[in-house]
Amino acid sequence: MSFDQSVFINCPFDNNYQVLLRPLIFSLLSFDLNPRISETESSAHIRIEEIMRLIKTSKYSIHDISRKKALKQGDIARFNMPYEMGLDIGCQKFGTGKLKEKKCLIFDSNRHEYDISCSDISGQDIKAHNNDPETLIVKVREWFVRLLNRRLPSAASIWENYTEFVTDMNEQLALEGFSRKEIASLSHSEFIILASNWIKESRK
Amino acid sequence: MTIARRLTPKIIKKVAEQASTSNNRLHVLPREGKWVVRKDGATRVIGIYVSRDAALKVAKRNKSKSKIIVHDRTGNIARVIS
Numbered sequence: 001m002s003f004d005q006s007v008f009i010n011c012p013f014d015n016n017y018q019v020l021l022r023p024l025i026f027s028l029l030s031f032d033l034n035p036r037i038s039e040t041e042s043s044a045h046i047r048i049e050e051i052m053r054l055i056k057t058s059k060y061s062i063h064d065i066s067r068k069k070a071l072k073q074g075d076i077a078r079f080n081m082p083y084e085m086g087l088d089i090g091c092q093k094f095g096t097g098k099l100k101e102k103k104c105l106i107f108d109s110n111r112h113e114y115d116i117s118c119s120d121i122s123g124q125d126i127k128a129h130n131n132d133p134e135t136l137i138v139k140v141r142e143w144f145v146r147l148l149n150r151r152l153p154s155a156a157s158i159w160e161n162y163t164e165f166v167t168d169m170n171e172q173l174a175l176e177g178f179s180r181k182e183i184a185s186l187s188h189s190e191f192i193i194l195a196s197n198w199i200k201e202s203r204k
Numbered sequence: 205m206t207i208a209r210r211l212t213p214k215i216i217k218k219v220a221e222q223a224s225t226s227n228n229r230l231h232v233l234p235r236e237g238k239w240v241v242r243k244d245g246a247t248r249v250i251g252i253y254v255s256r257d258a259a260l261k262v263a264k265r266n267k268s269k270s271k272i273i274v275h276d277r278t279g280n281i282a283r284v285i286s
Binding site for chain 2: 019022132160171173194199
């Protein structure tokens with residue numbers, strides 16, 4: 001897998017985040033990029049080794065630190081995303097050769113929330129998605145348009161195609177006997193395979 | 205006991221083929237704070253409306269043999285009108 005086309009995604013993997021993650025993956029595939037996500041559920045040691053491998057072999061990274069605070073009373077704030085973001089920025093700062101070319105985009109749910117919680121990252125490319133998939137697609141596209149220096153599909157067309165793909169995926173998988181629960185819990189790699197094949201076919 | 209279904213290459217291909225199949229559906233979906241009505245595969249939308257109800261009304265008027273897919277703000281399917 002090419003370094004120049006790989007995008008490491010560092011984000012929460014809970015069901016609540018899926019409404020942002022799936023449109024994000026679909027957008028990257030629409031830009032002919034390779035989204036890469038750790039799906040390792042083994043020990044913390046193996047997981048972090050896998051994440052470091054993804055960081056070292058991906059030119060681009062997208063970090064979503066919007067879940068760094070507890071969503072409701074009683075929840076525990078999660079620091080895996082800020083930790084992995086630190087590893088990625090460190091890789092770019094202290095790495096050599098092509099690692100110096102690494103670029104990262106940081107998402108938070110609200111503008112400048114990071115100023116309070118993680119002020120050391122000011123100066124990086126930080127955007128707010130407002131927990132809205134359409135906004136996320138617009139911001140991701142804006143960022144890649146600047147970096148890739150080539151024509152990309154519009155944010156509106158990506159969003160419209162995404163809704164059409166979701167319909168096709170749900171209808172076809174239901175015909176194949178998949179339950180709604182099974183469709184909702186497809187792994188990231190399964191979703192990537194389905195979406196990338198659908199996008200290729202839609203271009204014919 | 206329920207056995208989780210496997211995503212086989214054949215199923216992946218069938219989903220992909222839907223991208224180039226004329227399903228003749230109308231989609232009602234949110235876009236930039238408004239609601240649009242769009243036909244499958246169309247590059248231009250049928251119209252842009254201030255509310256989902258207004259968009260749905262137009263979709264129902266345009267519906268012939270097709271079905272209407274109403275999406276929620278996450279892009280997922282909220283309702284199917286056959």
